[in-house]
Each structure stands twice: as structure tokens, then as C-alpha cells.
Amino acid sequence: MIMRPATPEEIKRFYREEWNKKDLPDFITHTLSLREFGFDLDGSGPSHRYNQFLTLEQLEEFLRVRAPYSAYASVALYENPRKREGWLKADLVFDIDAKDLPVKPCGCPKGQVCYKCIEQAKQVALEFADVLRRDLGFRQIVFVYSGRGFHIRVLDEFAMRLEHNERQQLVSYVTGAVVPTDLSLALGYSKVFRERAAKLLRLMNEEKLREVVKRRAFKNLLRFKDQIVQYLLEGRVDDILSLEGIGAGTLEALLTGLARINSEFTDGKVTVDTKRILRLPSSLHSGVSRKCMVIKNLDSFTPDDAVPRFLLEAGGKDAQH
Ligand SMILES: [Zn+2]
Structure with missing residues (x-):
């Protein structure tokens, strides 16, 4: 299925008709009021930061009314997310973006993606997760499809408490960078x-x-x-x-x-930055018209599993162009 930017009307339709708070993963809903939310409202960049939602209904209301181009939530939990103060802990994350892979046998230029390099990014995610399990003993590992690649989120308590330097060492270990x-x-x-x-x-x-x-x-x-x-x-x-x-x-x-x-x-800066915001699972990646989503079975996942309804319905029409 084609990957192309969503129109403002399609984004509105997605949040009005398709987005469902039930698609938010537990690790977000159970910590909702402790996370900072950030938004790119119109495609110009994620400048609308320092948002806090006390209830799922508030987040739902925001998404339906504003229909942001992109939605993000902090990897960190804060006592006061509106000010990014009182850092408590943060998901340990690895960002594997198909557009930035250093070697791409698919041949599509750096900065672009196709299904082949997304598949390659998926294999890298699986391999990193193997090391995280096998060598480092992490157990609560969640995969998220981000639209152009994958996020690994490690939610074990001792992973979430790791600080900057420890995350730096860990990313070097997992990627084989030394x-x-x-x-x-x-x-x-x-x-x-x-x-x-x-x-x-x-x-x-x-x-x-x-x-x-x-x-x-x-x-x-x-x-x-x-x-x-x-x-x-x-x-x-x-x-x-x-x-x-x-x-x-x-x-x-x-x-x-x-x-x-x-x-x-992987972008090591994302792993090391314990105040980073990351694309919100359940939200729309408007640049490619795919749903950012938690993946239950990564082995069998393809980006066709994340196609929003508006694209499915426009699919035949788009394919002819
Ligand atoms: Zn490619």
C-alpha cells in the first residue's frame, strides 16, 4: 500500500472517526498524568510542548479537536510534566528509523523509506531485542511501529532508572559500536x-x-x-x-x-536523552499515512497492518497515480 502524506482533512477524519483511546498501550495510560505530551500541530515541527493530561478523556478531546499532524509523549515520567520537573524515571528506548539506516540494500536514498528497508529496520529491532533479553536480562520489551521504522521500549524497572551514562554504554553494547x-x-x-x-x-x-x-x-x-x-x-x-x-x-x-x-x-541520542518525546502509539504518522502502534507479533508485522481507514478507502484511487 502506498505511503504518502495525509491531507489535513484526512488527519481530522482519522482523529474524529478512527482514533480510539483503547489503542493507547497500558504503559502510556497507566502513567498518563506523569508524562509530558508534545505536538506538531500543523507539520512545522513539534513545538507545542509541556502539555499534561490528567485523564484519557482530556487527551481524547485534544486529539479530536486539534487533529495534530504528529503527537508525542515523553519517555520520562515527571512529578510535574508541565515544567519537565521532578524526573522520576524513563522508558529505555531504541529508535530504529528505516530512513536513516547506514547501509540499505533496497537502494532507496537515505531519507526515504520503502517496505524493504522498513523490513530491514524490523530485523535490526529483533536483533537488538535479542541482545537486550539474552545478555542484559530485560523482560518487558515492547515494539512500536513508528511509521518509518520501529521503537523498542524497555519497561523493566531497573531499565527505567538508568541514567545518561549507563544508557550510553548500553547503546554501544547493543549496537556493537566499540x-x-x-x-x-x-x-x-x-x-x-x-x-x-x-x-x-x-x-x-x-x-x-x-x-x-x-x-x-x-x-x-x-x-x-x-x-x-x-x-x-x-x-x-x-x-x-x-x-x-x-x-x-x-x-x-x-x-x-x-x-x-x-x-x-539506531539514533543513540534518542536512547541517551532521558527527556526525549517519542511518537505516541495510536497516533497518526501523517508523513506516510500510517498508524503508530504497538506490535504484538513483530515477526509477522508489515506496514500494511498499520494503514488508516482513509488510505484504505482512497487506496484504489491513489494506486493509479
Ligand atoms: Zn528502502
């Missing part, structure tokens, strides 16, 4: 890094490889790419140096480059 000192360890960060580095290397084409390594060495990397991927997965990093024409300098440049690119699969 080259580990012991690359061969079978468990823990070394494993996460090698898996992420191997996955990324597999996706990289000639042009992208050129960004990380210089001329001559690059040819050898390209030639042995599959072998290097295999060695990374098996923890046999030293064996990469036995490949013809790949020296310590080239390997270091490769690993450092992979680490840097891996850090770009």
Missing part, C-alpha cells in the same frame, strides 16, 4: 560485536567498503568478504590476518569502520 579488546571471547560483548560486524559486512557493497579501507587493501577485503564474515562469526579474528594481502592495519581499519557504521543503526 571494538572489544578481546575479540575472541565466546560470550558477552565480544560475541555481540562480532555478530553485528559480520551482519553489517555481509550487507556492504563495494562502495560502502571503500568508505572504511584504502585502495589496495579494499580489493582484498572484497575478495575475501565471505571468509571474513565466517571468521568473525566463529571468533577466529586472528585468522583474518592469514588471508592474502590483509595486514593488521587493514583489519583494524575494517573493525573500526564496522563499529562506527554499526552505531548508526
Whole structure:
């Protein structure tokens, strides 16, 4: 189904006829009055901040009357959200936006999305969540489709209490953004890094490889790419140096480059900023005409599951243009 901006009339119709407070997830409704709400009323940016709603009915009234272009709620809970004062805790979030993926085999330009790179973003979200569960022991992990990508929201109490620096370390860990000192360890960060580095290397084409390594060495990397991927997965990093024409300098440049690119699969600033506002599940992403929504089964999810009624009804007409 086509992705295109919604008209002001369609946005109004969405909030009048389709939006339902029952579509708000519990983690929002149970903390409603402690969150700051922000809105982009007309598509010019989320400048209408510092809003508080004491009841669901107040939020409902606001959305129906104002029909905002975008709606957001803070990841943080505050004693006084109207002033962003009295910070209590914040959802731990990862924002994986298909438009910003650093390597996109779909070929659509950076800044745009198609179903293929949204699917790629979904796989990244699943992989991050695996690490969050397996290595870090988080249990309350919620996936949200944001319109152009996915949000992971970790709601475990000890995740929500993490502060700035701890979130910074955590995002580096989950994304594989730092080259580990012991690359061969079978468990823990070394494993996460090698898996992420191997996955990324597999996706990289000639042009992208050129960004990380210089001329001559690059040819050898390209030639042995599959072998290097295999060695990374098996923890046999030293064996990469036995490949013809790949020296310590080239390997270091490769690993450092992979680490840097891996850090770009999520916007780390979103994870680290404990006062960030994030698109409100149940609201409309007017830029692409999709509902931002909590996903029950991420494996089988496609953006067609989030098509608002107005687009479904206009679907046949749009497809001809
Ligand atoms: Zn794409």
C-alpha cells in the first residue's frame, strides 16, 4: 500500500472517526498524568510542548479537536510534566528509523523509506531485542511501529532508572559500536560485536567498503568478504590476518569502520536523552499515512497492518497515480 502524506482533512477524519483511546498501550495510560505530551500541530515541527493530561478523556478531546499532524509523549515520567520537573524515571528506548539506516540494500536514498528497508529496520529491532533479553536480562520489551521504522521500549524497572551514562554504554553494547579488546571471547560483548560486524559486512557493497579501507587493501577485503564474515562469526579474528594481502592495519581499519557504521543503526541520542518525546502509539504518522502502534507479533508485522481507514478507502484511487 502506498505511503504518502495525509491531507489535513484526512488527519481530522482519522482523529474524529478512527482514533480510539483503547489503542493507547497500558504503559502510556497507566502513567498518563506523569508524562509530558508534545505536538506538531500543523507539520512545522513539534513545538507545542509541556502539555499534561490528567485523564484519557482530556487527551481524547485534544486529539479530536486539534487533529495534530504528529503527537508525542515523553519517555520520562515527571512529578510535574508541565515544567519537565521532578524526573522520576524513563522508558529505555531504541529508535530504529528505516530512513536513516547506514547501509540499505533496497537502494532507496537515505531519507526515504520503502517496505524493504522498513523490513530491514524490523530485523535490526529483533536483533537488538535479542541482545537486550539474552545478555542484559530485560523482560518487558515492547515494539512500536513508528511509521518509518520501529521503537523498542524497555519497561523493566531497573531499565527505567538508568541514567545518561549507563544508557550510553548500553547503546554501544547493543549496537556493537566499540571494538572489544578481546575479540575472541565466546560470550558477552565480544560475541555481540562480532555478530553485528559480520551482519553489517555481509550487507556492504563495494562502495560502502571503500568508505572504511584504502585502495589496495579494499580489493582484498572484497575478495575475501565471505571468509571474513565466517571468521568473525566463529571468533577466529586472528585468522583474518592469514588471508592474502590483509595486514593488521587493514583489519583494524575494517573493525573500526564496522563499529562506527554499526552505531548508526539506531539514533543513540534518542536512547541517551532521558527527556526525549517519542511518537505516541495510536497516533497518526501523517508523513506516510500510517498508524503508530504497538506490535504484538513483530515477526509477522508489515506496514500494511498499520494503514488508516482513509488510505484504505482512497487506496484504489491513489494506486493509479
Ligand atoms: Zn528502502
